[in-house]
Amino acid sequence: MQPILLASGSPRRREILENLGFIVHKISAEIDETPHDGELAYDYVQRMAVEKNRAAIAQFGSTEQAILSADTTVALNGHILGKPDNAAHAHEILSALSGSTHQVMTAVCVSRGGREWVAVQCSDVQFKPLSEQEIAAYITSGEPMDKAGAYGIQGVGGVFVAHLSGSFTGVMGLPVFETLNLLREAGVDVPPFQAA
Numbered sequence: 001m002q003p004i005l006l007a008s009g010s011p012r013r014r015e016i017l018e019n020l021g022f023i024v025h026k027i028s029a030e031i032d033e034t035p036h037d038g039e040l041a042y043d044y045v046q047r048m049a050v051e052k053n054r055a056a057i058a059q060f061g062s063t064e065q066a067i068l069s070a071d072t073t074v075a076l077n078g079h080i081l082g083k084p085d086n087a088a089h090a091h092e093i094l095s096a097l098s099g100s101t102h103q104v105m106t107a108v109c110v111s112r113g114g115r116e117w118v119a120v121q122c123s124d125v126q127f128k129p130l131s132e133q134e135i136a137a138y139i140t141s142g143e144p145m146d147k148a149g150a151y152g153i154q155g156v157g158g159v160f161v162a163h164l165s166g167s168f169t170g171v172m173g174l175p176v177f178e179t180l181n182l183l184r185e186a187g188v189d190v191p192p193f194q195a196a
Ligand SMILES: Cc1cn([C@H]2C[C@H](O)[C@@H](COP(=O)(O)OP(=O)(O)OP(=O)(O)O)O2)c(=O)[nH]c1=O
Pocket: 007, 008, 009, 010, 011, 012, 052, 070, 071, 072, 073, 074, 104, 146, 147, 148, 149, 151, 152, 153, 154, 171, 172, 173
C-alpha cells in the first residue's frame, strides 16, 4: 500500500488515518489562514483545504501518491471562530459557544496525478451552558489552544457536548466517511476492511 502524503500538522488527522490502516507520511503545507472580508465559513473552509493541498504540490510537485489536506472551522451565527490566540480569546470563544448550537465544518482535499477532489462535512454541535469555573478549568488544562472553537470533542471538551448532529470524526478534524469516499474516487487503495 502506498503511503498517503498528509499535508497537515494536525496529530488528530494522522491518528484517524493510521487507525483506518493507512501508512501516513507527513509533509508541510504552510498557508495564510486569514479569512477574506465577508467570506462564508463554508467557502472559507473549502478554500483552506484546497490551498493547503496546492501549497504542498508547489513544494513537492504533483505526484501519483495521494496528497491529503483538510481544514476545520467553527462557525457561530455565521461568524467564523478560529483557534484561540491566547487564554482570554479562548474564554471569549467558549463563553460564546456556551448554551447554544454552532456549526463545525471540515473540508478535505485529495490530489493525485494532477487531479483534485474536495468534500465538505458539516455538523451541528450543541453545548450545554458552561459555568465560569468550567471554562477557567478547561482553559487551564491547555486543551483548547490548538483547536478551532477552543475545544476538542475527542478530549475533555466532549463533556460540553449536549448534542451532535453530523460526524464525530468530522468535528475532530477528519470525517472518515467522506475521506474514504474521496480516496476511493482518487483511485487510492483503501485498507481491505474498508473496501465496500
Ligand atoms: C472542533 C474541534 C477541532 N479540533 C482541531 C482539528 C484541527 O486540528 C484544528 C483546526 O485547525 P486546522 O487549521 O483545521 O488544522 P491544524 O492547524 O491542526 O493543521 P493544518 O493547518 O496543518 O492542517 O482543530 C479538534 O481536534 N477537536 C474538535 O472538537
